[in-house]
Amino acid sequence: MILGELNQLRDREIQSRKKITLRCCMAAGCVSSNSKGVFEALQKAVAESGLGNEVEVRGVGCMRLCCEGPLVSVNQDGAEDSLHVRVTSENAASILAYLKGGKARTTRVDAGMPFFKKQMSIVLSNSGIIDPERIESYIAVGGYSALHEALHEMTPAEVVSMMVQSGLRGRGGAGFPTGLKWDTVAKSPGVAKYVICNADEGDPGAFMDRSVLESDPHRVLEGMSIAAYAVGASQGFIYVRAEYPLAIARLQQAIKQSKQFGLLGAGIFDSQFCFNIDIRIGAGAFVCGEETALMASVEGKRGTPRPRPPFPAESGLWGYPTLINNVETFANVAPICRHGAAWFASIGTARSKGTKVFALAGKIKNTGLIEVPMGTTLRTIVEDMGGGAPEGGRIKAVQTGGPSGGCIPVEHLDTPVDYDSLSQLGSIMGSGGMIVMDDGTSMVEIARYFMEFCMDESCGKCIPCRAGTVQMHRLLDRIARGQATAAHLARLEELCEMVKSTSLCGLGQTAPNPTLSTLRFFRGEYEALLQPEMPGNEECLAGVSGQVS
Amino acid sequence: MAAKTLTINGRQISAAEGSTVLKAAEEAGVEIPSLCHLDGVYDVGACRLCLVEVKGASRLLPACTTVISEGMEVQTGTERLIKYRRMTLELLFAERNHVCSVCVADGHCELQTLAYSLGMDHVRFDYLFPKWDVDNTHSLFGMDHNRCILCTRCVRVCWHIEGAGTKNVSGRGGQSKIITDLNAAWGKSDSCTSCGKCVQSCPTGALFYKGSTVGEMVRDRSKLEFIVNAREKKLWVYQD
Numbered sequence: 001m002i003l004g005e006l007n008q009l010r011d012r013e014i015q016s017r018k019k020i021t022l023r024c025c026m027a028a029g030c031v032s033s034n035s036k037g038v039f040e041a042l043q044k045a046v047a048e049s050g051l052g053n054e055v056e057v058r059g060v061g062c063m064r065l066c067c068e069g070p071l072v073s074v075n076q077d078g079a080e081d082s083l084h085v086r087v088t089s090e091n092a093a094s095i096l097a098y099l100k101g102g103k104a105r106t107t108r109v110d111a112g113m114p115f116f117k118k119q120m121s122i123v124l125s126n127s128g129i130i131d132p133e134r135i136e137s138y139i140a141v142g143g144y145s146a147l148h149e150a151l152h153e154m155t156p157a158e159v160v161s162m163m164v165q166s167g168l169r170g171r172g173g174a175g176f177p178t179g180l181k182w183d184t185v186a187k188s189p190g191v192a193k194y195v196i197c198n199a200d201e202g203d204p205g206a207f208m209d210r211s212v213l214e215s216d217p218h219r220v221l222e223g224m225s226i227a228a229y230a231v232g233a234s235q236g237f238i239y240v241r242a243e244y245p246l247a248i249a250r251l252q253q254a255i256k257q258s259k260q261f262g263l264l265g266a267g268i269f270d271s272q273f274c275f276n277i278d279i280r281i282g283a284g285a286f287v288c289g290e291e292t293a294l295m296a297s298v299e300g301k302r303g304t305p306r307p308r309p310p311f312p313a314e315s316g317l318w319g320y321p322t323l324i325n326n327v328e329t330f331a332n333v334a335p336i337c338r339h340g341a342a343w344f345a346s347i348g349t350a351r352s353k354g355t356k357v358f359a360l361a362g363k364i365k366n367t368g369l370i371e372v373p374m375g376t377t378l379r380t381i382v383e384d385m386g387g388g389a390p391e392g393g394r395i396k397a398v399q400t401g402g403p404s405g406g407c408i409p410v411e412h413l414d415t416p417v418d419y420d421s422l423s424q425l426g427s428i429m430g431s432g433g434m435i436v437m438d439d440g441t442s443m444v445e446i447a448r449y450f451m452e453f454c455m456d457e458s459c460g461k462c463i464p465c466r467a468g469t470v471q472m473h474r475l476l477d478r479i480a481r482g483q484a485t486a487a488h489l490a491r492l493e494e495l496c497e498m499v500k501s502t503s504l505c506g507l508g509q510t511a512p513n514p515t516l517s518t519l520r521f522f523r524g525e526y527e528a529l530l531q532p533e534m535p536g537n538e539e540c541l542a543g544v545s546g547q548v549s
Numbered sequence: 550m551a552a553k554t555l556t557i558n559g560r561q562i563s564a565a566e567g568s569t570v571l572k573a574a575e576e577a578g579v580e581i582p583s584l585c586h587l588d589g590v591y592d593v594g595a596c597r598l599c600l601v602e603v604k605g606a607s608r609l610l611p612a613c614t615t616v617i618s619e620g621m622e623v624q625t626g627t628e629r630l631i632k633y634r635r636m637t638l639e640l641l642f643a644e645r646n647h648v649c650s651v652c653v654a655d656g657h658c659e660l661q662t663l664a665y666s667l668g669m670d671h672v673r674f675d676y677l678f679p680k681w682d683v684d685n686t687h688s689l690f691g692m693d694h695n696r697c698i699l700c701t702r703c704v705r706v707c708w709h710i711e712g713a714g715t716k717n718v719s720g721r722g723g724q725s726k727i728i729t730d731l732n733a734a735w736g737k738s739d740s741c742t743s744c745g746k747c748v749q750s751c752p753t754g755a756l757f758y759k760g761s762t763v764g765e766m767v768r769d770r771s772k773l774e775f776i777v778n779a780r781e782k783k784l785w786v787y788q789d
Contacts, residue, residue, distance in 0.1 A: 285721065302718060307594035307614045460699060460718070460725030462595045467640035470723050471674045491673060498636050501609055502597045 001262040002270050003148055006139060013140035018056040020099060022046075023073040023128065024087075026059035027214045028246050029207075029368075035070035037089035042072070045093035055099070058137075061215020063128035065115060066368035072106075073128065074099065083111045114384040115366045120347070122355050123331040124371045127215035132250050135257040138218040144263055146337035150226045151271045159230035160186050163333075165341035167353035172198060172289075172326035173401060173430045174506075175352070175419040181323065184313040185231040188321035193233040195224050196298065196317065196324040199240035199247070200282050200289040203402025204453060206433030208357040209327035211369050213240070213247035216331070217254035221264065221277060223330030226337060228275045231323050236277040239294050242284060251279055286403075286457035290505045291324045293459065304459045305505035326431065328357055348374030352418035356432060362399075363389050363438035372417070379413040382436055393438035397521070401430025403450045403457075404510035406517025407443065426517040428510075443522040444529060447515040448476040454511035465508025468499040476515065479526060485533040489526060493519065555621040570612035570623055571599055581625050582634060582663050584752050585700040586613045588770075589777030590709055596700060598634050598663070601625045609633075635669045643674040644723065645681060646695040647753070653766035654754030660698060661753075677723075684729075686736030689759055690748050692727065697755040699725050703747035710776060715741040727755075749773050 024030075024039045042057045063071040068085035072095060075081060084095055084106040091105040098104035121127075130137040138144070150159050164179030185193060197220060201209040213220060224236045240248055255277055258264040266274045280298050287293045288303040295317050297303035316322025332354060336344045345353050352374040358381065361367050365387030372381060378398055382388065389395045397407040406427030408415065415421050419429050437446065455469040475492040478484040496512035503509045519526060551566045557579050564573035569592070574581050584596040594611035601612045604622035612625070624630070641647070641660065649655050663669075681694035699718070704727065707716040715738055719728045729735040748756045749768050757766045779785050 287721075307611055455722060458722035460720065460722045461593070461701075462597050463637050463640055463698075464597055466699070466722055466725065467644045470677065471640060471643065474675050495636070495674075498633050502600055502633050502637070504594060504597065 001268075003152075006144060006148065009136055009139045010142070013136045018054055019077060020051075020055045021075040022055060022057045022095065023060045023063070023075065024057060025061070025063045025069060025071045025128065026132075027062040027211055028244075029062070029066040030069035030071060031246065033069050034089060035087075038070045038072065038087045038092045041089040041092040042095070045096050049096055051096065051099075055096070058131050059133065060129060061127045061132045062124070062211040062369055064119070064124070064369040065109070065366060067366060068109065068368075073111075080111055082108050085109050115368075115370070115387070118376070118380060118385050119371050120355050120373050121371055122335050122344075122347075123212060123219075123328055123357050124215070124369065125335070126219065127211065127369075130216065132215050132217055133253055135218060135254065135261060135263075138216070142338065143218055143334075144222055146334040147222050147225050147229075147263070148269050150229055150337055151269050151273055156186060156230045156232060159226060159337075162336065162341045163230070166336045166344040167341075167348075167351075168329065168332055168336065168344065169352060169419060170326060171328035171332070171356070171431065173404065173428060175429055178325065178329055181313060181325070182227065182230055184311075185233075185321050185323040188314050190321040192235070192318075192320045193231055194317045194320060194322040195228045195231065195233045195236040196291075196294070196322060197224055197236065197238040197327060197330055198289060198291065198294060198324055199238055199244070199327045200294060201244075201327070201431060202241065202286040202289050202457075203404075203431055203433040205359060205361045205435045206402060206431055207359045208369065208432040210244050210247050211359075212327050212331050212357070213244070214250055217247075217250045218258065219334055220251075220327055220330050221254055221258055223333035224277060225264070225268070225275050226333050227323055227325065227330065229273050231321075233323065234274050234276070236275060237280050237298055237317075238277060239280045239282060239288070239298060241282040241288075248279065248281060255279070285459070286453075287459045287505070287507050290507060293505065294324070295322065304461045305507075307504060328432070349416065349418045351420055352429075356417065356429070358417075358432045358434045360386055360434050360436070362434075362436035363393055363395070363441070364436040365390055374418045375416045377414050377416050378408065381417065381434070382413060386436060389436070389438045393440065395436060396439045396441060397437045397443070399427075399435040399437065399446070399514075400433065401428035401510075401513070402433045403453045404428060404506065404513055405430045405433075406513050407437070407446065407521065408517075409521040426513070426520055428513070442480075443518040443525045444476065444480045447518045448473065448480050450514035451476050451511065454507065458507065458511075462502075462504035462508060464499045464502040465504065465511065468495055468503070468508070469511055471495060472499065472512065472515065479529050482529050482531065484529070485531050487533060489530060553617050553619050553621075555617050555619070555623065557623045558625055564617055566617075568617055570601060570603075570610070570615045570617055570621075573617050574612060574623070574625060579625055581612045582667065583613060584659060584663070584698060585702065587702045587706070587750055587773070589773055590702065590705040590750075593701060593705070596637070596698075598637055600630060600633065602627055602630065631667065634663075635667050638664050638667060638669045639672045639674055641698050642669075642672045643676050645677075645679060645697065651763055652696060652754040653757045653761045653763060654696075655764040657764070657767050658754060659752035679723075681726075684735045685759070686734040687738075687741070687743070687759075688736065689743055690735070690745065691757050691759050692729075692735060693755050693757070694726060695755075696753045697727055698753055699727070700752055701727075702750040702752065703727060703756060706746040706750045706773065710773070711742060711744050711746050713740050713742050713744070716747055746773060746776070 072084040094105040168178040169175040293303045293305040312322040357371045451473045458465045460466045552563045554563045562577040583599040592613040594614040599612040600609040602624040684692040704716040729738045
């Protein structure tokens with residue numbers, strides 16, 4: 001593949017476009033409500049009506065308003081005409097009647113509603129537009145031109161410095177500066193180096209990375225290739241969880257196509273650069289999202305973390321320098337390359353640049369996928385875009401960061417979403433799960449739920465996490481059942497602090513966060529459940545002390 | 550090899566470059582408690598008992614895997630560390646069924662000794678009283694999972710000293726369990742060489758020689774050390 005061929009492919013794909021495109025969502029959310037049936041019904045209807053020359057039915061990735069799926073978007077002459085929601089295989093054909101001036105039997109939503117209008121697309125710019133199963137569709141929107149530019153017009157050091165200047169921070173949750181990480185790997189000596197994409201998205205309620213992989217897999221491959229060129233790696237791995245079969249299938253398809261087109265393999269774009277990507281499928285352990293555990297798993301070992309340092313950038317996969325980034329981080333690379341670091345750095349806040357994708361879920365009217373510039377307030381996200389609580393409810397808190405994060409109470413809804421503001425409130429940006437809770441939600445129950453999750457997902461290697469989560473869960477359970485005293489609560493807090501300070505990896509270190517943050521903002525709910533400490537209340541106090549044997 | 554100077558508990562000491570904080574402290578006569586560390590096998594930093602405070606580090610660091618550096622200032626026994634260590638031991642005692650008075654290792658148990666020395670006289674957490682079995686199928690050794698603290702010393706000596714790869718860990722979290730082969734009965738294991746290194750390495754009474762009764766299970770760690778260092782010191786070579 002050379003640039004001329006790439007441009008030829010792009011032009012041919014653009015020329016083959018028809019006047020009208022019916023885009024049907026084929027991401028996991030809509031597929032689960034039978035969008036495949038809708039897609040087939042649309043194809044059949046187009047064939048029967050003889051509009052085959054004018055209308056294209058295209059399977060696309062996520063169109064974001066997941067709660068209203070299956071979604072079909074009608075585009076005429078390159079502009080969005082209407083968005084049809086909850087389409088069924090029975091009423092899909094009526095969309096064609098609508099095109100001919102008739103009446104559609106489907107429900108339409110306003111594509112200008114705040115849910116869509118307040119979004120800003122960088123990572124999701126192709127999501128819902130291109131066909132994720134065809135590389136030509138990605139090339140038509142400028143795909144792989146960033147890789148060509150990096151290989152032919154930039155040195156690896158220039159690519160790294162561009163990433164540093166962009167101010168991009170890791171989207172996996174911790175927010176480590178991406179450019180600095182790339183720089184460290186590039187400068188670490190090693191006869192081999194690796195690039196890993198962490199697609200082991202495990203937080204309950206989070207589906208950003210899945211959507212990116214299902215909607216635009218080539219974007220991730222391109223980002224990884226640019227990263228590999230920058231750090232000097234020739235082999236990449238995508239570690240994706242087995243629970244994402246569709247994402248895996250699309251990735252496999254994308255890798256196969258890239259190899260066919262010479263965009264992976266030896267001598268990419270007629271350069272010296274060689275790079276291959278293999279997929280590793282996780283076996284269902286949440287802890288394998290932790291980078292050292294993930295690498296152990298890729299190596300074929302038991303997926304348990306190890307102490308850092310050494311960091312993967314110095315000694316990672318099989319002891320070689322390894323760059324490990326999250327799906328969304330890699331998805332930002334090609335746009336930065338195309339539009340420049342200064343463009344990216346102009347979006348967002350002083351210390352958090354670019355956009356962030358969130359999976360909006362919970363007690364809210366519009367659930368789905370959103371991408372907003374950093375610094376957007378939680379109120380904008382929850383009230384304007386999310387449409388607030390469903391009838392009769394009042395929003396009480398927003399949970400970010402999953403089992404490692406915290407609950408932000410409604411009083412703090414004006415907080416801008418960026419790494420620093422969220423951590424000041426005892427939560428974290430996390431990978432992008434955002435669960436809205438209304439006043440019917442018990443915060444003690446939430447804390448107990450997340451603690452149970454961490455207890456089940458602890459790998460068992462270090463004692464504070466393995467045994468501590470069990471005891472914290474018991475204490476939370478006791479409080480929730482109304483069988484605890486103030487002494488139990490004090491013990492819980494003591495244990496939270498100890499597990500946070502002493503655990504080996506991020507899972508244990510952050511497992512107390514949901515408990516600590518609900519205690520910080522909703523302490524009254526815990527105290528209301530406590531029993532008085534008095535003689536004769538032995539049932540409550542059972543298990544408080546025991547002589548050592 | 551160059552030496553590095555560092556401060557442990559306010560006292561200046563020097564140690565060989567590349568040593569761990571644990572080793573440097575030991576040489577200087579400062580004892581740092583640990584359960585998963587075993588001389589001669591690589592460290593995993595899992596028991597979290599050897600955590601120390603290092604000036605300038607944002608987190609507590611495990612002494613067994615932290616390499617010393619010039620001018621490092623280490624505190625090994627602050628109030629906070631002692632409190633965490635006691636709590637770690639409490640968590641261990643509550644996790645499985647540790648009944649010292651009927652244990653083969655009573656009086657020779659590292660867990661018991663640490664609990665005494667750190668003054669852990671009560672367990673404030675619920676005893677879980679889980680149901681674990683005892684594997685007595687091996688002709689020479691026994692494994693009582695009730696007494697296991699999952700330090701993985703046995704796994705490491707089996708893989709990295711004996712090279713048999715019999716012992717392993719299955720399950721996760723509190724359900725983690727030391728297994729032989731692919732969770733077969735120990736007596737049916739094809740890979741076990743019956744070398745007994747796992748038994749020598751165990752800090753508690755989980756692994757024991759069959760036939761030993763209460764308090765009789767004494768370990769000979771020097772045997773392990775001999776095996777680990779013998780080749781380097783040319784002790785295998787017959788000398789007359």
